[in-house]
Amino acid sequence: MGKRDNRVPYLNPIAAARARGPVPNSGPTIQDYLSRPRPSWEEVKEQLEKKKKGSRALADFEDRMNERWKKELEKNREKVLGGGEKKEKDKEKEKKEKKKEKKKSSRHSSSSSSSSSSSDSSSSSSSDFEDDDDKKNVKKKKKRKRSSARRASDDSDTESETDSRESSKKKKKKLDGEKDKDEKDGRMKRKAERSHSESSDESDVDRDAESKKKKHSSEEKEKITDKSKKKKKKKKHKKHSKKKKRKTSGSELD
Numbered sequence: 001m002g003k004r005d006n007r008v009p010y011l012n013p014i015a016a017a018r019a020r021g022p023v024p025n026s027g028p029t030i031q032d033y034l035s036r037p038r039p040s041w042e043e044v045k046e047q048l049e050k051k052k053k054g055s056r057a058l059a060d061f062e063d064r065m066n067e068r069w070k071k072e073l074e075k076n077r078e079k080v081l082g083g084g085e086k087k088e089k090d091k092e093k094e095k096k097e098k099k100k101e102k103k104k105s106s107r108h109s110s111s112s113s114s115s116s117s118s119s120d121s122s123s124s125s126s127s128d129f130e131d132d133d134d135k136k137n138v139k140k141k142k143k144r145k146r147s148s149a150r151r152a153s154d155d156s157d158t159e160s161e162t163d164s165r166e167s168s169k170k171k172k173k174k175l176d177g178e179k180d181k182d183e184k185d186g187r188m189k190r191k192a193e194r195s196h197s198e199s200s201d202e203s204d205v206d207r208d209a210e211s212k213k214k215k216h217s218s219e220e221k222e223k224i225t226d227k228s229k230k231k232k233k234k235k236k237h238k239k240h241s242k243k244k245k246r247k248t249s250g251s252e253l254d
Contacts, residue, residue: 081145088138095134 039047078089 088141092135092138 074089
């Protein structure tokens with residue numbers, strides 16, 4: 001049986017691509033991108049002007065909103081602060097109304113004669129200076145009131161902080177004293193336990209020494225008794241041998 005032929009023919013990919021031909025266009029080419037319609041310089045200017053106008057309208061809207069917020073804040077301040085500042089604000093409003101009336105009258109009188117207009121302008125300028133001085137005085141009074149209120153709030157805050165610090169210090173001192181007491185009690189207990197253990201160890205050592213002495217003394221007594229017994233046995237043996245010798249000597253003489 002022969003082997004199966006597993007060889008595969010090799011194809012050149014470049015030659016195969018050339019044989020297939022050009023690929024169809026699936027999207028816009030670079031030429032299409034370069035030849036796209038573009039706005040002229042005049043159209044660009046118009047677009048920039050429109051953007052500027054939009055930003056101006058937004059700025060005007062923000063200014064209006066800020067004015068509304070200012071009015072609302074003034075109302076809230078009047079409610080919070082109460083009577084003293086209300087009177088001052090009423091005076092300011094009256095002065096503003098007087099200014100407006102003077103301006104209107106000056107405008108009407110300016111058409112009649114130049115002399116009267118000059119006198120009105122001088123009077124209006126003097127009234128403006130007076131109004132500016134009044135405004136400055138009112139602002140100074142407001143600042144003083146606010147600073148006094150802030151100082152009072154700061155003083156109360158500092159007092160509360162000092163009280164809290166003192167209370168915390170006292171608590172810490174109490175806790176430290178309790179800890180010291182607990183540590184002292186623990187030390188005393190440990191010392192008592194150590195002394196008790198040392199005394200028990202000493203008593204055990206003394207007992208062991210006494211037991212050893214007793215054993216040693218008993219052993220010495222036993223040795224002494226053994227020695228005395230041996231000596232007695234030797235004496236008896238000597239006496240018995242002397243008697244035998246005497247008997248043998250007497251028998252020999254007979």
